[in-house]
Amino acid sequence: MLVQEATTMIVPTTAEVLVVGAGPAGLAAACTLRANGVEVVVVDAAPEPSTSSRAIVIHSRTLEVMEGLGIVEGVLKEGLIIGEGLIRNRQGILGSIGFAALKAKYPMVVSLAQADTERILKQRLEALGGSVHRGAQVVKVSENEDGVLVEINTSDSTSYIQTQYVIAADGRKSCIREQLGIPFEGGGYNHQFILADIRLLRTGPLRPDVFQEFLSPANLLLYIPLPRNIWRVVATVDHATGEEDMSVFQRLTDERAGPGVKIDEMMWSSRFRIQHGLAARYRKGRVFLAGDAAHCHPPVGGQGMNIGIQDGVRLSNILTEALHDGKTTEADLDRYERERRPIAKDVVALAHQGTVINTLESPVLCVLRDWVIWALTKIPPVRYAIAYRLSGLGYA
Incomplete structure (x- = not known):
């Protein structure tokens, strides 16, 4: 694979897998593919990486996945470990969520700016021999007998990449999802x-x-x-x-x-x-949706980036099996949607419920809500179940 820095605007003409989007989901996918020996090209429309913090919560299950990516040590070194969450009103503490009590290898939440998480992922990708080609906007994807032909615009030219598979990790307003005509329901x-x-x-x-x-x-x-x-x-x-x-x-x-x-x-x-939204399908032919292109949800619970990273890793392992082991039947390729879409549906529902509960307008319902939170979080198994569900460990 031709490896060039983003400023050259030189994008390879072939790849086994093209990843569109250099956010957490796309970078996690690219790292997994490179580690598996797959020829991967990553493009992103933005000329420079974002420097804002954006998503900052990394849950226990994602830390396990990051261990497999070879970046967990860097994330733990740079991030801040949070062991507990408190729910309050003006009168005082209503309840607590104890992440430090989780029966897991990483019983915690780590807070780290998304820009730092992306930088750590990008450094890992480069160590594996990959790179990100920035300022490269995908304008068209079309399947042909050799796989997928992708048209890309840069600041000074139009080029084409012939690839076997495409991972569309290009965000909530995914242009690839729109091109494919996949409804986004929410x-x-x-x-x-x-x-x-x-x-x-x-x-x-x-x-x-x-x-x-x-x-x-x-x-x-x-x-x-x-x-x-x-x-x-x-x-x-x-x-x-x-x-x-x-x-x-x-x-x-x-x-x-x-x-x-x-x-x-x-x-x-x-x-x-x-x-809140969920793509009606995660795949059309040889093109797959991952991360925010496949699902979006309110920030309550800090779930979005976490399941996006998990999407990227799982999808990349399935595509590795397709490329290296010949697992290319419809049933083989549909495993990604069968496994990951129900998880996203559950997470979207969780974040939606949390948002509705946290923004109740009726003073009477708010009093009832606060009492229920106070009562339930006094029960250790309930308190543990809340932390466990937020942690993502149940999706392992």
């Missing part, structure tokens, strides 16, 4: 989310090894610690302008968490209207 929510990475002058009730969720009628506030004394703050609002400054996050913190937390600096912020 819906949206009334609330918008705003988020920021901040530094604190005073931490109040916050702890550097615990994430804390503050509930109030119709509103949610979440504080998650990150490495280097940074905190991710997430809040629901009825309408976001995109110009929310530090004072907005301070006001929402005062209103929902109470006094004691003082924001000192804001490094990055964003807004988004959350959605």
Whole structure:
């Protein structure tokens, strides 16, 4: 395989597998393929990697998968280990989720900026002899007798890649999924989310090894610690302008968490209207969907990047068997959808339920919700079951 840096814009003309998208799912897929001895090319439309934190939660099952990828040591070294999550309202703690109690090799949650996770994956890919070709936009995929012909536009030319299989890991608005005509079934929510990475002058009730969720009628506030004394703050609002400054996050913190937390600096912020969705199919011919191209969900529970990475690894092992062992029947190739789509469906439902529960508008229902959380999390098996489900260990 021809290996070139992204700035050259030179993309190979052939590959056994083409991975479209250099996010966590695409990079995990590429690393797995290279480790399995498969000729893989990775392209991404963005000219540069993103530097924003975005997805920051890595669960126990994903850490196990990362061990197989050869990156878990780097993730644990750079990330921040979180052993517990607290659910609160203004009156106090309603309940806790104990990740440190998980019966697993990695009984924890790790918080790490997505940009750092992608960098670690990319370094692993390069160590395996691969690379990412940036500024390369896929405009058309078409099957032929030799596999799939993919048309790619760069800043100064149009080129073609002939490949056996394509992994479309090109995000929630996947152009490949749209080209294939695969429906994306789901819906949206009334609330918008705003988020920021901040530094604190005073931490109040916050702890550097615990994430804390503050509930109030119709509103949610979440504080998650990150490495280097940074905190991710997430809040629901009825309408976001995109110009929310530090004072907005301070006001929402005062209103929902109470006094004691003082924001000192804001490094990055964003807004988004959350959605949930699931592709009707994960495969059409020799083209497969992975990660956000196949499913999207609210950030509650921090599931998206995790199952995307797991998608990429499982799909790549199936394609390795197709290429190296001749497992190319419809039933062989459909294993990916049969295995992974039910998991995504369950995770989408989990995140949807969590979002609805966390943003109840009725004060009466909120009181009932808070009482139920308080009562259930006093029962050790229930508390363990919540941590276990969020961890993804049940999907191993």
